[in-house]
Amino acid sequence: MKKGTISNQIRQKESLNLSVDAQMERIAHAPFGEKTKRWAKRWIQHESGGGVGMGLFTIAPVIESARGSYLYDADGKEYLDFLSGFSVSALGNNNQEINRILKKQMDTLTHYFDLPHIERVKLAEKLCKLSGIRGKTKVMFGVTGSDAIELAIRAARYHTGNPYILTAYGDYHGVTYGTMGLTSKGNMQPYFYPIRPNTDVGYFPCPHPYRKPGEPFPGFDMNSLRLFEQMLDGKETPFTDGVYGVNNVAAILVEPFQSSAGYYVPFREYLKDLRRIADKFGMLLIVDEIQTGLGRSGKLWAFEHSEIEPDMICTSKALGGGLPLSAVIGRAEILEDWGPAAYVSTQAGNALACAVGNYILEVVSSESFLQKVNERGCHIVQGLKDLKKAHKIIGYIDNTGIYTGIELVKDRKTKEPASDAAAFVRDKCVQEGLLFEKGGYYHNRLQLIPPLNIEVKDLDRALGIFDRVFGGAEKKFGIG
Ligand SMILES: Cc1ncc(COP(=O)(O)O)c(C=O)c1O
Numbered sequence: 089m090k091k092g093t094i095s096n097q098i099r100q101k102e103s104l105n106l107s108v109d110a111q112m113e114r115i116a117h118a119p120f121g122e123k124t125k126r127w128a129k130r131w132i133q134h135e136s137g138g139g140v141g142m143g144l145f146t147i148a149p150v151i152e153s154a155r156g157s158y159l160y161d162a163d164g165k166e167y168l169d170f171l172s173g174f175s176v177s178a179l180g181n182n183n184q185e186i187n188r189i190l191k192k193q194m195d196t197l198t199h200y201f202d203l204p205h206i207e208r209v210k211l212a213e214k215l216c217k218l219s220g221i222r223g224k225t226k227v228m229f230g231v232t233g234s235d236a237i238e239l240a241i242r243a244a245r246y247h248t249g250n251p252y253i254l255t256a257y258g259d260y261h262g263v264t265y266g267t268m269g270l271t272s273k274g275n276m277q278p279y280f281y282p283i284r285p286n287t288d289v290g291y292f293p294c295p296h297p298y299r300k301p302g303e304p305f306p307g308f309d310m311n312s313l314r315l316f317e318q319m320l321d322g323k324e325t326p327f328t329d330g331v332y333g334v335n336n337v338a339a340i341l342v343e344p345f346q347s348s349a350g351y352y353v354p355f356r357e358y359l360k361d362l363r364r365i366a367d368k369f370g371m372l373l374i375v376d377e378i379q380t381g382l383g384r385s386g387k388l389w390a391f392e393h394s395e396i397e398p399d400m401i402c403t404s405k406a407l408g409g410g411l412p413l414s415a416v417i418g419r420a421e422i423l424e425d426w427g428p429a430a431y432v433s434t435q436a437g438n439a440l441a442c443a444v445g446n447y448i449l450e451v452v453s454s455e456s457f458l459q460k461v462n463e464r465g466c467h468i469v470q471g472l473k474d475l476k477k478a479h480k481i482i483g484y485i486d487n488t489g490i491y492t493g494i495e496l497v498k499d500r501k502t503k504e505p506a507s508d509a510a511a512f513v514r515d516k517c518v519q520e521g522l523l524f525e526k527g528g529y530y531h532n533r534l535q536l537i538p539p540l541n542i543e544v545k546d547l548d549r550a551l552g553i554f555d556r557v558f559g560g561a562e563k564k565f566g567i568g
Contacts (some may be wrong), residue, residue, distance in 0.1 A: 090320035100281065106142055108132060118147040119519040127180035130500060138279075144525055146515050154181030157542045159523060168550055170524035172537045175347070175379045178406035178449060180539040186409045186444050193443040200439060202229070202432050202511070214449050215417050224420035228414070229437035233378040233404035235413035236260030237270065237341070239431060240374045240400045244339035247422045248372065252327050252337040253286075256294040258529060261341060261376055270341060270374030289329060290337070296352050298484040298495060298503070304402060305503050305530065313361055320369060339399070340365070342392035345378035345486075351493025351535040352527035353486040358392035366473040367529055369510035372399040372422070378414070382406040383452035383540050386462040386489025409448050423503050430538035452540070458489075461540050465490040468536070471551040480560040480568030481506055492536040495528065498567055505530030508559045516557045522550055 113191060114291030115128045127150040132140070139221050140149040150403045157180055159167040180184065197205055198415065202449075212227040219225050226244070241253050253270060255261065261270040263279070269286025271395040292313060299307025319325050320334050329335045346352040366373040373397040379391035382403065391398055399422060412435070416423075451457055469487040472494065476482040483497030483506075495508040510532045517524065525535050538547070562568045 090269060100491075104279065106137060107336070108137070111137075111142055111147075114142075114147045120147075120149055120161060121165060123162040124150050124165070127162050145253055145338050145518065146511070147263060149523070151363060156182070157539050157546045161214065164551045165521065166519050167518070168538075168546055168553075170522060170538045170550060172539050173410065175384065175405045175537050176408070176416075177410055178384070178540045179357070179409060179448065179504070180541055181410075183409065186447065189443050189447050190411075190440055193440050197439045199435075201434060202436045205437075205439050205442070207446060208437045211415075211442045211445045211449070211520075212472055214446060215415055218388060218453050219401060219417045220392060220450060221399075221401070221417070221419060221524060223440040225417050226420045228240045228421040228423060228431065229442075230404070230413060230416070230433055231412045231435045231438075232262070232264075233376075233402070233414055234264040234267045235433060235436070236378065236404050237376065238263045238264065238266040238415050239339060240268070240416045241266075241339065242431065243400070243416070243418060243422055243426070244341075244372045244374060246339040248370075250336045250338040251288040252290055252339055253288065253339055253341050254290045254292060254327070254371070254533060255341045256343070256346070257291050258294050258346050258349040258352070259341075259343045259376070260285050260346070261343075279340055288323065294346055294352070294354055295358055296354050305505060307529075307546040310361070312356055312422040313358070313365075317361075317365055317368075319451075320365070334371075336371040337369065337371045340429065341374045343376045343380065344394070345380045345385065345488070345491060347535070350495075350526075350533035351486055351491065352533075353488050353491065353493070356394050359396050362399075363394075363396040367398075374398060374402065375399040376402045378404045380401055380491065382448065383458055383461050384457060384489055384491045384537075386491075388453050388458070390488070391493070406452070407445050407493065408441040409444040409447060410436065411441035411444055413438065415446055435507050443458055457540075460489050464540075464542060464544065465492070467544055468492055468538075468547050468551070471507070472554075475551065475555055476556065477557070479562060481558050481562050481565075490538065490540060493528075494534040494536070496532045496534070497563075505532035506561075506565065507531040509565045509567065510534065512564060513554075513557050513561050516560060517553055520553045520557065522553045 111132045151159050152162045153160045157169050159169050185274050201401050207520050216225045228239045255270050257272050261267050262408045294309035295308045295310050327334050327337045377389050400418035407413050481496050484495040486493040488531045496510045498504040498506045510526045514526045527535050
């Protein structure tokens with residue numbers, strides 16, 4: 089094909105590809121010891137180039153062991169863990185109580201297909217009791233977060249008889265075949281082309297207090313959501329029949345806070361408005377609490393901050409404490425609609441994972457535990473506010489409970505995103521022994537996901553590293 093005629097998608101594909109040579113080059117220059125580099129090379133030689141590791145990090149350290157809030161690479165280098173296996177190790181790595189429960193459960197029952205066992209029954213009861221949904225609820229189990237999302241949207245479509253799902257721009261709900269159409273996080277789109285199976289999906293904006301419509305680097309406010317509602321009212325959408333109005337939407341599926349997009353905390357009214365819109369047009373409301381739930385926001389579920397009741401809740405990640413487990417909790421009338429064997433997964437509701445899940449739920453639903461999460465959240469946000477006084481690179485801090493995102497900008501007035509500086513900060517922090525991930529619509533946000541039970545001295549240690557690294561970034565990129 090001649091250069092001038094090459095399609096954007098093919099260019100995108102070429103720009104995303106990272107050759108094995110280029111990956112080896114990155115490893116050669118990585119700030120790791122020799123053993124870690126050797127393991128990294130073996131990793132690159134044997135895993136598909138489409139794995140997430142080289143996408144999230146310039147080069148991810150190869151971890152050998154972990155304890156509490158710390159990870160150790162193959163050379164024994166220590167990393168303060170502000171990733172928690174992406175929100176999974178909420179009670180810290182290698183948690184001794186979880187290990188004790190696992191060892192006991194291993195000697196009792198490891199796995200029993202997708203069939204009932206004691207720990208599974210107990211977990212279903214607990215999830216129903218703690219759902220925050222009034223009336224009778226039921227549970228469906230899966231293995232991964234994407235499983236839970238697929239189950240929830242299938243149930244919503246089955247129950248309502250409608251095909252469409254509405255979700256927010258920027259939301260992340262998984263990248264399996266059934267979920268990738270629901271993940272509209274902008275920088276994921278190139279990876280989906282030309283594979284995009286779930287097309288019965290519509291999108292609405294997620295309003296956030298920092299960036300407003302009309303600014304040079306715009307965002308959405310609450311009015312943006314009302315415009316969406318007006319479009320539904322005015323019948324100018326694919327979800328509408330000229331006579332009957334909105335008639336083909338099964339559910340609104342939404343993250344209470346946008347996690348993989350960059351740890352954005354939207355307005356409290358956001359979920360309230362979505363609940364109202366769902367009721368007005370006869371849609372179900374499904375909240376994806378896979379990352380926000382189980383205590384991270386300082387409440388058991390993040391939707392509680394908006395004082396609403398969803399129709400279904402998807403949960404995973406922290407629920408298994410490091411073992412793969414997910415669940416959907418939903419109103420009984422929805423989950424009792426289908427007959428036996430409507431869904432099945434060989435590994436769903438694994439006995440080891442359910443035993444851990446019972447312990448995790450007990451811990452993270454306790455008031456005293458949640459109070460401590462909030463105290464730790466206050467501590468980190470106060471530390472970040474102090475850093476904001478000293479570092480002009482910090483444009484905005486999102487925080488609820490210990491759920492924290494930091495937006496980096498070149499200029500506080502124009503809010504010009506500091507995307508290169510964010511990559512520099514992430515890489516420098518890895519070098520200094522602090523591991524976290526960055527995200528953001530403009531690739532300029534730091535997502536802080538420490539274990540919920542992290543010690544205050546470790547929060548202070550992270551703040552000290554940020555102080556040094558922000559200073560270095562400001563100097564390098566001429567900010568402030
Ligand atoms: C909010 C949210 N939903 C769904 C998923 C998909 O979960 P999984 O990767 O376990 O399939 C994720 C994963 O990051 C997530 O953060």
